[in-house]
Amino acid sequence: MNFESQICTTHEQSERLLSLRLKLETADMVYHYTKSKVPALEWELKTTPPTLRGKFWTPQRIAKLSLPFHKHPDGTPMTGEEVFDEIWGKDIPAWSLSRLLEMLPNEVPDPKPGFEAHHPELIKHAFEYNLSIRRYTADCLVGTHIEDTPIECCVSMIEWLIKNHHFNKEYLK
Incomplete structure (x- = not known):
């Protein structure tokens, strides 16, 4: 091992x-x-x-x-x-992985009115990790972040969330 x-x-x-x-x-x-x-x-x-x-x-x-x-x-x-x-x-x-995950929003509103909110989902594959914000398996709001580590997935996702104004402003200067 x-x-x-x-x-x-x-x-x-x-x-x-x-x-x-x-x-x-x-x-x-x-x-x-x-x-x-x-x-x-x-x-x-x-x-x-x-x-x-x-x-x-x-x-x-x-x-x-x-x-x-x-x-x-x-x-x-x-x-x-x-x-x-x-x-x-x-x-x-x-930032530890647990802190990065804590800072992710529980849900991200759909840009189209009347649709359900999307939720972060971290998936482990054989050699990589996938973090996306989705409503259902095939209904993804964000281009999926596929990285070598879950921490890099979170950093990339936080970057996307900030640029798209979905990140908690309490955590920002």
């Missing part, structure tokens, strides 16, 4: 979702930059949401990060904002 399951979006998929204006706080995981000189250890996947400025990290708390041992290469002390960016500024949010 050889399992090569992808447990969350890749850096590239995360960048695509961010470019679509998905809010950082919708991510349930994060690639944390470790500053390691070994390329394989440079990024660490954490199963925590990204660290964000906002409710917990207020400007006052961030200002307190400016401790004497946080210095620039020239020896001058760093501000709290610079320390925050140094620790969490390079982090990349990541």
Whole structure:
């Protein structure tokens, strides 16, 4: 047996979702930059949401990060904002498959009045996955997204949903 399951979006998929204006706080995981000189250890996947400025990290708390041992290469002390960016500024949010599925709408209205709504459907085939929004087996609203992984299916579908104004605006900036 050889399992090569992808447990969350890749850096590239995360960048695509961010470019679509998905809010950082919708991510349930994060690639944390470790500053390691070994390329394989440079990024660490954490199963925590990204660290964000906002409710917990207020400007006052961030200002307190400016401790004497946080210095620039020239020896001058760093501000709290610079320390925050140094620790969490390079982090990349990541979305698990379950989070991506949670964000998909339960139904998408049919463009023709009087017709039933369509529902997302994820199907596993021998070597690929198929995500579509359909009413019945043969009645598909969206061109089917056939990809190698269910996560790529979800990312492609979210892209389509956003472009066609069917994605929950609460998840967007």
